[in-house]
Amino acid sequence: MPVFVSVPTLLRSYTHGSKRVQAQGQTVREVVEDLERCYPGIRQRLMDEQQLHRFINLYLNDEDIRFLDNLDTAVSDHDELTLLHAVAGGAR
Incomplete structure (x- = not known):
């Protein structure tokens, strides 16, 4: 069952520049593992x-997985998983 994964600019070097990729799995954890099989190095x-690293946010169909079952959140065919990499900085 394919899940569509939106990849932020900071991680696109792992997906060969693709901003949206497909992965397989029944949970978010399995989708991340499949991403690692297809795009080595992205898991770390x-x-x-x-x-998850504290600076990574994952949204399943616009819901933060931390408020669901975290990495054990079930996914369905054609769900949308959005990876967000927090960026700090700005004026002092």
């Missing part, structure tokens, strides 16, 4: 061994 930018 998203999470450590067991959880």
Whole structure:
């Protein structure tokens, strides 16, 4: 079952410049693992061994997975998973 993943600019070097890719899985965790199989190195930018990095936000159909079942959130055919990489900075 394909899930569509929107990739932020900061991570597109892993997806060969693609801003939207497809991945397979029944949970968000499985989708991340499939992304790693297709785009080696992307997983370490998203999470450590067991959880998301604090500066990574994942939205499933516009809902933050942290308010659902986190990485164990179930996904369905043609769901939209949006990766957001927090960027800090600005004027002092």
